[in-house]
Amino acid sequence: MSRVRTGLTVTAPDGARLVADLVLPDRLPAPAVVIRTPYGTSGCLPEALTLAEAGFACLIQDLRGRHLSEGTFTPGADEGADGRTTLDWTAAQPWCDGEVFLYGLAYEAYAAWCAAGHPAVRGIVSRQPWPPIGSPALDEELWWRTDLGTGRTTRTGLYDATLARAPELAALIPTAAVVEAWPVDVGPWPATPSTYRTAARRTARAARTATVPSLHLGSWYCRSAPTTLRQAMLAPYAEVVVGGWASALTHRLQSECALPEPPGPHPFALTLEWLGGLRRDGCLLLGTGRWTDTDPIPPGRPGWTALPLGADGTRLRHDPADPYPSAPHSADLAPPADRDDVVRLTLDGPLRWHGAPRLTAEVTTATGAELVATLVHERPGGAATRMADGTVPVATGTSRCEIRLAPAAAELPPGHRLHVELTAGRTPRHPAPRRRAELSFRDVTLHLPRPRKDAFA
Template sequence: MISVDVPIPAADGGPLPADVFLPARLPAPVVVVRTPYGTPPLWPEAAVLAEAGAAVVLQDLRGRYRSPGEFVPGADESRDGRAALDWIAARDWSDGTALLYGTAYEAYAAWCAADHPSVRGVVSRQPWPGGPPAMDDELWWRTELGTGRHLRPGLYDLALARDPDLRGVLADPASWPVAPGPWPPTPSTWKAQARRALTRVRGAHVPSLHLGSWYCGSATTTLRQAALARDATVVMGGWASPLTHRLSPECAIEVPDGDDPRDLALSFLAALAAKQDPRKAVGDRLLTLGAGRWDDTSPLPPPAPALDPAPLRPATARSTLRHDPADPYPSLPHSADLSVIGGRDDVVRLAAHPPVRWYGAARLRCRVTADAPVELVATVVHERPGGARVRLCDGTAPISAGTQDATVRLAPVAVDLPEGHVLHVELTAGRHPRHRAPGRALTLTVELDPGTALLVPRPRKESP
């Protein structure tokens, strides 16, 4: 049985519509997805879960699609989520237990309501917020997903074509096609929401599945939440998702075969609904980039891993780059082949040849002299034998005017490069539009020891 436009009272009493899928046998446990992205894309998954014996409730969040009010990211999900779960638990078709599920902002909404007494499990895929946001990813999310009542697919790229270096929106946010809110992003725009989600994760005493992708800015958040959860199953893959980054026909990402994250989520939820062990349905596993290998091991890195140097080969041990605000060092989406950028003199590039292997968050140490404040960006790039170069991860460190020691903490990743592949570390003054570039010309000098500059977590075990 399927019912659409079912009114569910929100915290203030107003109705937030939902679609309800009921299985043949009732009462049943209820899978709940509260979404800002519209419910129709979730109908196929809801039908599969109903066939497996679970009821499903798909609800539009406050201010999105059919629901009245204003959508303010991060504002209403705790109280509205609890109100929805109160209503669901009181239905005669509910057995009084709820399973929460969601991708990106949906995962945040799920965690906000995870302290409700009816909750018996959570599935979180590539959760929002993803920590300190890359500027292009954050503006894309706000443009196409996070403002107004409906999604606006394709609007970011259309607007970017008219303002390719984002100078317009940086100078005047009102010039952008949608109101992006506080811009550019600062810690005040995401830290409160991140703390709220982490508090709910830490307090949850239920099984949880954490699905993450190394190619997504939320990889750090996925692992941090999984490390805090009491009963976590974790799968880190290389999935490309339209909710995490934009893809093009010329996509340079190679995603190896493996379980689809939706299949993993549905298997986990179906096992919970049947009162079975969900770990047996999914199991921890880890994709190692470069080698393209899946390991049946927990992707959670140790909290304080031992670090070993990974020798680099710079052109010189001392390098100077000059930033030109009229031509800042460019960034491209995750899917892009960075080799098209070509040679430039406003980058310090280092290389490491196999064996290159680590798992977790690496660090880069250097001494920097700058004649003005700047954000130093370190980008790790994987070059395949054919010449295609794809970003693996990056990190930033604020630099003040003068000379100082700097440590860039890179986003976590699992890397094992085979022979014939090369790892590059690129140091730039910003990386526009992903990381904001200085608005004035400046000179940046980087000194490092190529033998000890890059510190990588020691592998936990040898490759099979």
């Protein structure tokens, strides 16, 4: 029977005490799985108990400044030194056989990569990793900071409760003014593509220089999908599985969600199988042979299918007093009605793609703006869900632009439709121009990366 110890402390180089819980297997010493989390150790206990049943000791540690650990939590700042100190301590414990595996979801995965170069590490499991790549979705970023990523503890539900009590705050999300009215300190705002650039470079470097196997688990429904794929392509001993998993860190599911969670093994079940393969007969194996070339990781240089959308001469007119709204990831998206600030272009299924689509267009405008392209999947019954979006700045005059959208492994059967919506900003997800703007389009083309043979089999 697993044994649980609580309140263990590791002293960081500056004297801060980092508090952890430990779950031990029956047989000791054992290899250790370390989870360093900002989300509270209690949420990881079910996984820790399962790991202990599989023969691993599992250490779950509150990150600096979170929950029971001392210090101040600054996203992206201290995980290297604190992580190395924690692994020094773990590998030296009598219950550890000297081998350590790192596991983490979202920010936990970032903390794992920051310590990946430690000599005791034998493998890394990175699930839906932080930070996101590219232009941040401001509503999702503010939700993460409000509920999960700032302060000493998590505050699940505070973001939704705040907007329910004061819905007028949604219009302020793309601006610094929201900070003054928001119930918690969310740090520098608004976020920009450079906000987490240093942290993203740090994890990319860690993945590229990894000398141990790594398992990369991602979800096409999560803004972390590009990060998952990037790290997997950089890591020299990587295996990757990208599915349709939903979690609290993926998106907040709505009752009208049109995205069913597909059948198949849970990502943690894949983690257990992968770890078991590495530990089989005491040997280090580079994978279990479960995954093949048909798994959903796009090729580095895919073939493309170009689909003209027939939008020549189409225009949109943006009114800053009534900007076109966004909606939660899983919320039903009604078709635009009697609005001239959105251009909706439609393709009928069947459609298949595997990777990151691109949208190209010639755009003419007298006012600089942020052009947002949104892919909306409509099912035969009418339910519609945003699949991906992307942005690009458009300068005054006429110019060619290209928008790179989030990657997906998608198959839309006959009867399904794909809508491409073009807007000038899309609040609160993406900021909108503060002045009136008119944009006209020519030669709008959607470029879909073709799947590899049998990728959907």
